Every structure is written in structure tokens, then in C-alpha cells.
Amino acid sequence: xxxxxxxxxxxxxxxxxxxxxxxxxxxxxxxxxxxxxxxxxxxxxxxxxxxxxxxxxxxxxxxxxxxxxxxxxxxxxxxxxxxxxxxxxxxxxxxxxxxxxxxxxxxxxxxxxxxxxxxxxxxxxxxxxxxxxxxxxxxxxxxxxxxxxxxxxxxxxxxxxxxxxxx
Amino acid sequence: xxxxxxxxxxxxxxxxxxxxxxxxxxxxxxxxxxxxxxxxxxxxxxxxxxxxxxxxxxxxxxxxxxxxxxxxxxxxxxxxxxxxxxxxxxxxxxxxxxxxxxxxxxxxxxxxxxxxxxxxxxxxxxxxxxxxxxxxxxxxxxxxxxxxxxxxxxxxxxxxxxxxxxxxxxxxxxxxxxxxxxxxxxxxxxxxx
Numbered sequence: 001x002x003x004x005x006x007x008x009x010x011x012x013x014x015x016x017x018x019x020x021x022x023x024x025x026x027x028x029x030x031x032x033x034x035x036x037x038x039x040x041x042x043x044x045x046x047x048x049x050x051x052x053x054x055x056x057x058x059x060x061x062x063x064x065x066x067x068x069x070x071x072x073x074x075x076x077x078x079x080x081x082x083x084x085x086x087x088x089x090x091x092x093x094x095x096x097x098x099x100x101x102x103x104x105x106x107x108x109x110x111x112x113x114x115x116x117x118x119x120x121x122x123x124x125x126x127x128x129x130x131x132x133x134x135x136x137x138x139x140x141x142x143x144x145x146x147x148x149x150x151x152x153x154x155x156x157x158x159x160x161x162x163x164x165x166x167x
Numbered sequence: 168x169x170x171x172x173x174x175x176x177x178x179x180x181x182x183x184x185x186x187x188x189x190x191x192x193x194x195x196x197x198x199x200x201x202x203x204x205x206x207x208x209x210x211x212x213x214x215x216x217x218x219x220x221x222x223x224x225x226x227x228x229x230x231x232x233x234x235x236x237x238x239x240x241x242x243x244x245x246x247x248x249x250x251x252x253x254x255x256x257x258x259x260x261x262x263x264x265x266x267x268x269x270x271x272x273x274x275x276x277x278x279x280x281x282x283x284x285x286x287x288x289x290x291x292x293x294x295x296x297x298x299x300x301x302x303x304x305x306x307x308x309x310x311x312x313x314x315x316x317x318x319x320x321x322x323x324x325x326x327x328x329x330x331x332x333x334x335x336x337x338x339x340x341x342x343x344x345x346x347x348x349x350x351x352x353x354x355x356x357x358x359x360x
Contacts, residue, residue: 018224032224036232043236044243106211107218129216132187154183161181164208 003046009055010042016131017063023126024067025074034066060141064123113163117156124149125156
């Protein structure tokens with residue numbers, strides 16, 4: 001039963017869980033590391049799953065907490081290191097190099113303003129937009145009410161709209 | 168997609184009234200190469216989301232996870248034996264202490280056993296031992312009686328001699344030589360005999 005749940009419920013979530021971790025720590029290898037830690041922990045405690053009501057929401061809550069913890073320890077580690085170059089990521093370049101530069105700048109701006117959002121708003125936005133989760137699923141994953149999810153998402157989208165309107 | 172519908176959809180999107188499917192529709196629209204100019208300002212947001220959705224795990228993640236699960240299983244096994252070894256040690260020491268205690272108990276019990284339990288066999292043996300003992304005691308009693316009688320006889324004969332003790336004392340004080348007394352005593356003894 002438990003071993004089945006690991007393959008039918010937990011493993012199919014791995015990409016979503018990874019992206020949530022990545023959304024928080026913004027480092028692919030760290031995010032993979034966190035996910036591996038989580039899956040390993042879940043596997044080793046598979047006998048205790050019966051006590052968990054919503055295994056899916058539990059996984060999201062766990063990866064969120066682990067990622068936030070990792071982010072804090074990463075901040076301590078990075079404090080001594082010189083500023084690292086942002087991960088180089090470009091839009092698919094349909095246009096000119098000039099256009100590409102503008103898009104890169106816009107992307108950096110969105111990334112930065114998302115980072116400045118309060119944690120709940122940022123995570124609600126991410127789970128809705130990137131993971132396409134329902135309000136109910138988000139509420140369970142973040143352990144908040146559905147109403148709170150809506151409010152957080154509304155504020156996050158409003159912020160994005162304001163930011164983009166300036167262009 | 169007509170503009171009117173798109174505007175309504177966008178408005179509902181900002182008001183958080185769109186469904187997941189409608190939001191997907193919007194993303195599809197914004198990913199079009201022929202995006203109308205007036206909508207380009209929102210393009211970075213939808214592109215950002217699309218890009219974030221494209222982030223996937225490394226191809227070798229499953230292999231690494233499997234390897235780490237196997238490694239963790241082995242570690243657990245090792246921990247199990249590591250827990251088991253001290254228990255074995257405790258069991259061994261308990262066995263040793265128990266063994267020592269039991270052997271010590273038997274040894275001391277053997278030493279405490281009275282001698283007669285091993286030597287006495289029957290009633291006749293006890294009787295002969297009693298006879299021996301009585302015989303020895305009778306002999307001793309006879310000897311004591313004889314010596315007592317002899318002592319009484321001696322005292323009586325000394326009394327009969329009517330010795331002048333005062334003269335004897337003065338004699339001993341004048342004549343420092345002990346031999347005088349010894350001699351006088353020997354004379355008395357000879358007379359007595």
C-alpha cells in the first residue's frame with residue numbers, strides 16, 4: 001500500500017516539487033538536492049504515511065519548508081562569497097540581439113519583483129501560474145485558507161500588472 | 168481569438184476569476200509570434216511563466232534517487248547490526264556473570280557440606296564412635312580422680328608434720344642460700360614418703 005503510494009502519488013509530483021523548490025532557492029542543483037532529500041525521507045518513513053491525510057499537500061508543504069531552510073543556509077554560505085552571476089537564461093530569440101537584451105532585462109525584473117513579494121504571495125503565484133494548481137490544492141499545500149490564496153494571488157498579479165504597465 | 172474575448176479574459180485574469188484552463192488559453196495566446204502590439208507589455212510575464220514551466224529535473228535524477236535509496240537501505244542495515252553488536256556484548260557479559268555466579272554457588276555449597284555426611288554410613292559407626300569417646304572420657308576422669316586423691320593425701324600429710332612455718336621463714340631470711348630451703352623441703356618430702 002505504502003510502496004504503491006510512493007509510485008502513484010509521490011513520484012508523479014517530482015517535477016512540480018522540484019520546480020517549487022527551484023522557485024524558492026533559484027538554483028537547480030540545490031533544488032534537486034532538496035527533492036532527493038525529501039523523497040528519501042518519505043521513502044524511509046513509508047510506514048507512517050497512513051497517518052497523513054493528504055499526501056500530496058504534505059509533500060508540497062514539506063518541500064516548501066525544506067527549501068526555505070535551505071535558502072537560509074545558502075544565504076549564510078553565500079555571505080562570504082563574492083556576488084555570483086545570475087543564471088544565464090534567455091528567451092527564444094526570434095528577433096534581434098537588441099530585442100533579446102530587452103527581454104532578458106524584463107525577465108530579470110520580473111524575477112526580482114517576484115522575489116520581493118511576501119512569501120505567501122510568491123508561492124501562491126508560483127503554484128497557480130507555473131504548476132496550474134486549483135485554489136483548493138494551493139490552500140492545502142501552503143496550509144492557508146482558499147480565501148487567503150485568492151487574496152495573495154490577486155496581490156501578486158496586481159504587482160506584476162503595475163510593473164509591466166511602466167513599460 | 169477575438170480581441171473582445173481576450174480583453175475580458177485578461178480582466179478576469181487580473182481579478183483572479185479565470186480558471187486554470189482559461190489561464191492556459193492566455194499563455195497560448197501570448198506565445199504567438201504574431202502577438203498584437205497592444206498586448207506586448209504583458210508578454211514578459213506569460214513568457215516568464217512558460218519558461219518556469221519548462222524547467223525540468225536532470226535526466227539522471229531518477230538514477231541518483233534510486234542509488235541514494237539503495238545506499239540509505241544499506242546504511243540502515245549497518246545501523247541495525249551496529250545496534251545489534253552492543254546488545255550481543257551485553258548478552259555475552261550477562262552470560263559470563265551468570266555462569267560465574269552459578270559455578271561459585273556450587274563450589275561454596277560443596278565446601279559447606281559437613282564432613283560427617285560423607286563419612287558416616289550407618290548407626291553402628293556412630294555407636295562405635297560414641298563408645299570410643301566414652302572410653303576416652305572415662306580414662307580422663309579416672310586420671311583426674313587419682314591426681315585429686317594424691318593431692319588431698321599430700322596436703323593431709325603436710326598438716327600432720329606440724330611444721331614450724333615461722334622458723335622456716337626466718338631461716339630463709341637469714342640464710343640467703345636457697346639450697347637450705349630446698350634441702351629442708353626434700354627432707355620433709357622424704358620423711359613423708
